[in-house]
Amino acid sequence: MNLDRRTLLKAGAAVTLTAGLPRFASAAGTFNPTPGNWRTFEIVTKLEIAKPEGKTRAWIPVPAVNEAEWFKSLGSEWTTNGGATLAREPKYGAEFVAAEWKDGEAAPVIQVTSRISTRDRAVDLSNPGTVADLSAADRKHYTEGTDLIPIDGIVKQTADKITAGAKTDLDKARAIYEWVVENTVRDPKTRGCGIGDIASMLKTGNLSGKCADLNALYVGLARASDLPARDVYGIRVAPSQFGYKSLGASSANITKAQHCRAETFITGHGWIASDPADVRKVMLEEPPGNLTIDNPKVVDARKTLLGGWEGNWLAYNFAHDVALPGSDGPRLGFLMYPQAECGPNRPDCLDPDNFKYSIIAKEVTAA
Numbered sequence: 001m002n003l004d005r006r007t008l009l010k011a012g013a014a015v016t017l018t019a020g021l022p023r024f025a026s027a028a029g030t031f032n033p034t035p036g037n038w039r040t041f042e043i044v045t046k047l048e049i050a051k052p053e054g055k056t057r058a059w060i061p062v063p064a065v066n067e068a069e070w071f072k073s074l075g076s077e078w079t080t081n082g083g084a085t086l087a088r089e090p091k092y093g094a095e096f097v098a099a100e101w102k103d104g105e106a107a108p109v110i111q112v113t114s115r116i117s118t119r120d121r122a123v124d125l126s127n128p129g130t131v132a133d134l135s136a137a138d139r140k141h142y143t144e145g146t147d148l149i150p151i152d153g154i155v156k157q158t159a160d161k162i163t164a165g166a167k168t169d170l171d172k173a174r175a176i177y178e179w180v181v182e183n184t185v186r187d188p189k190t191r192g193c194g195i196g197d198i199a200s201m202l203k204t205g206n207l208s209g210k211c212a213d214l215n216a217l218y219v220g221l222a223r224a225s226d227l228p229a230r231d232v233y234g235i236r237v238a239p240s241q242f243g244y245k246s247l248g249a250s251s252a253n254i255t256k257a258q259h260c261r262a263e264t265f266i267t268g269h270g271w272i273a274s275d276p277a278d279v280r281k282v283m284l285e286e287p288p289g290n291l292t293i294d295n296p297k298v299v300d301a302r303k304t305l306l307g308g309w310e311g312n313w314l315a316y317n318f319a320h321d322v323a324l325p326g327s328d329g330p331r332l333g334f335l336m337y338p339q340a341e342c343g344p345n346r347p348d349c350l351d352p353d354n355f356k357y358s359i360i361a362k363e364v365t366a367a
Contacts, residue, residue, distance in 0.1 A: 031242045031300040033120030033310045035069065040117045040364045041237045043254075043314060047338050047357040049101075049108040054343025056082075056101045056108050059324050061335050063116045064088070064095035065232070065315035067271070070121040073114075080110035087325055094317030094335050098325055115364070118237075118315075121273055122308035125170060128268025134228055142228035142265065146320040148195065148333045149216055151224040154202045159224035169227055173264045176221045177276050177306045182293070183207055184214045186280040192350040193258050196231075196333055212334065214277035215262040228265035229274075230318045233336040235259060237361040238312040244297070246285040247278060248312050255352050255359045258336050261309060275305040314361075 045060050063073035078084055082101035088094070101108040134142070145151040162179045166172040187208040194209040196216035201207055207217070215231055222229035236257040240248035249257045262274040282301045283291045291298050322332040324339060329346055332339070337349040338357045347355045 031244065031297075031304045032122075033242070033304065033308050034122055035120055038072075038117045038119045039238075039311060040074070040115060041314065042362045042364050043114045043116070043235075043237065044111060044360045044362075045114075045338060045357065046111040046360075047109065047340065047355070049340060049342065049347075050354070050356055052101065052105060052108050052342050053345070055103065056105065056340070056342050057324075057326055058099045058108070058110060058338065058340040059087070059327075059335075060097045060099070060110065060112045060338045061233075061316045062086075062095050062097060062112060062114050063314055064093055064317050067315075070119055070311060071315050072117040074116055076112055076114040078110060078112040080108075081105065082108055082110065084110060089317075089319050089322055089335070091321075092317060092319035094319035094322060096335065100326070116237075116314050118311040118313065120308070120311045122304075123269050123272050125266075125269065125272070125307050128266075131268060131270035133267060134265055139228050139265075142230050143223045143226055145220075145223065146333075147331070148197050149220040149223070149320065150199050151220060153199065155199060155220050156224045158202055159221040162221060163225050170266050170269075172225050172227055173222060173266060173272075173274070174306060176218060176225065176227075177274060180214060180218045180221070180276040181279045181302055184209075184217065184276070184280055186210060186214070186277070186284045188284065193260060193336065211260045211275075211277040211281075212336075214280060215260055215275065218274060218276050219262050222264055230263050231260050231320070231334065232263060232315050233258075233260045233317055233319070233334050234313055234315040235336070235359065236312060237314050238363060240310055240312060242310065244282065244301070245287055246281050247301075247310065249361065252360055252362060253358065254361045255357070257359075259313065260334070260336060261313070261315075272307050273305070273309045274307075275309055278305055278309075 062076040065071050082099050084099040087098040097112050099110045163172045163175050185208040190210045193211050194213035196212045198217045198220045219229040219231050236249040263271045264274050265271050279302045322335045340347050
């Protein structure tokens with residue numbers, strides 16, 4: 001097979017594979033992620049088109065987030081029997097490998113290998129520092145609405161009620177976070193990570209879904225309150241080291257482990273971690289399941305996930321309303337799953353067994 005191979009931004013340090021799955025300290029206790037050692041992972045995404053028809057294209061998201069305190073994208077390489085190049089979405093900086101195959105190729109395939117480094121993050125919300133403020137352009141960028149996250153109408157009305165009486169931006173962020181935790185429900189029947197159509201959620205009163213719904217609701221309410229906020233789209237790459245079965249990957253096969261998180265910019269603290277959706281995930285899924293909101297593990301997660309999160313997760317991008325280059329199809333609300341088109345049709349990205357694709361994670365360490 002004639003392979004087109006490209007390598008980009010390869011990490012300077014040599015890496016060696018560690019045997020088996022990532023280490024997992026299962027002892028129960030305080031959920032207390034603290035910035036410390038960096039962990040490096042290799043993620044292999046393999047996509048095969050089982051029944052190509054017409055012009056066949058694919059777009060595979062790769063890590064494009066670089067945040068000095070908690071995440072580094074170390075580059076990607078790929079092999080394919082078609083042609084492929086790295087593409088970058090201009091507004092949010094999301095990156096993906098865009099592939100295309102000649103008409104008549106019977107078995108289109110591409111494999112993308114990415115490396116990232118990540119670590120736990122936390123901030124003392126009682127002790128602001130001297131973090132530089134956002135530029136006027138960035139503040140505007142992260143307070144504007146998107147197709148699925150409007151900031152007017154019922155979203156603005158709801159945000160104003162939630163934040164009434166809040167004196168500071170941190171007070172607003174905390175009020176919105178607590179409201180989302182208390183008023184939403186994780187629905188296990190929601191496909192994938194959800195859609196994130198927050199106006200419809202509020203209009204119908206159906207505040208159920210998964211992370212792309214619940215964290216989008218948080219982001220929209222924050223933006224409607226003039227708080228810079230953003231979704232961070234990614235995937236879990238390892239088990240939790242704090243004993244939470246629901247907050248980590250269950251095996252090296254992470255094909256269905258996508259998870260989006262959220263951030264809020266607070267003056268004096270910078271971008272802070274926010275993940276109310278994972279609090280509801282703990283309530284629903286943490287053994288033995290259906291925990292009450294006052295269960296100690298829920299209380300612990302709720303306290304931690306405004307200001308901190310565990311670094312067992314890969315961040316792809318912050319992008320909304322993504323137009324895939326070369327595609328005549330509709331824009332994506334977000335880019336967190338591999339995408340493909342066969343002629344005018346897009347295979348179901350939430351059905352990896354038939355699409356077909358797999359994502360495998362392996363922890364590595366610097367030599």
